Amino acid sequence: MAVGTLLVGTGNATAQGGGAPEAYYRAVAEFFQLPRSEISILSDWHLPAQEIPVVLFIARRAGVSAEALVALRRSGQGWQSMAGRYRVDASHMYVPLPEGAPAGRLEGAYGRYRSTPPGSWSSVTLGDQEILDLVNLRLLAQVLHMAPETVLRQAGSGSWDEIYARLLGRETR
Numbered sequence: 029m030a031v032g033t034l035l036v037g038t039g040n041a042t043a044q045g046g047g048a049p050e051a052y053y054r055a056v057a058e059f060f061q062l063p064r065s066e067i068s069i070l071s072d073w074h075l076p077a078q079e080i081p082v083v084l085f086i087a088r089r090a091g092v093s094a095e096a097l098v099a100l101r102r103s104g105q106g107w108q109s110m111a112g113r114y115r116v117d118a119s120h121m122y123v124p125l126p127e128g129a130p131a132g133r134l135e136g137a138y139g140r141y142r143s144t145p146p147g148s149w150s151s152v153t154l155g156d157q158e159i160l161d162l163v164n165l166r167l168l169a170q171v172l173h174m175a176p177e178t179v180l181r182q183a184g185s186g187s188w189d190e191i192y193a194r195l196l197g198r199e200t201r
Contacts (some may be wrong), residue, residue: 049077052189053194056172060084073098078164078188082107085163090114107159118152121162124168129177133185134161164188168195 039116053071057064065183070080072201075098088096092114100110112119122141125131137158144152172195183191
């Protein structure tokens with residue numbers, strides 16, 4: 029499936045907090061195994077940096093273009109609605125955590141997963157923020173080679189591109 033040609037604009041990175049989004053965009057490109065040059069139109073379309081992985085994740089799972097999802101997002105559709113429309117359910121979003129590990133900002137979602145048999149996870153309802161958080165958790169854990177529970181424990185608050193910059197800084201010290 030072609031994701032489309034997406035080029036990262038530099039003006040948006042400055043507006044979103046210096047160089048942090050640029051490093052984050054490189055991580056997104058690495059995670060999705062895309063050339064760095066294919067991330068840009070999404071940022072040029074004024075999507076927050078942390079939403080770009082969600083667009084790409086749903087597009088890949090659903091076999092639709094990222095541009096179509098951006099158009100829906102810009103028209104006001106939420107992630108929950110788009111994921112449902114394209115049959116990308118909670119079972120696709122799940123990121124394994126060790127039993128009893130604190131889930132931090134995702135405690136509500138993991139509570140619903142834990143109370144539902146794994147074979148029925150497609151029926152778990154996730155909110156827009158939970159979808160965004162789960163996709164970004166998966167991305168950061170893989171790109172930084174960290175356990176998801178470590179990412180959640182160290183994440184704190186803020187956007188995922190800010191969290192990435194903090195975690196990346198901790199790794200390089």
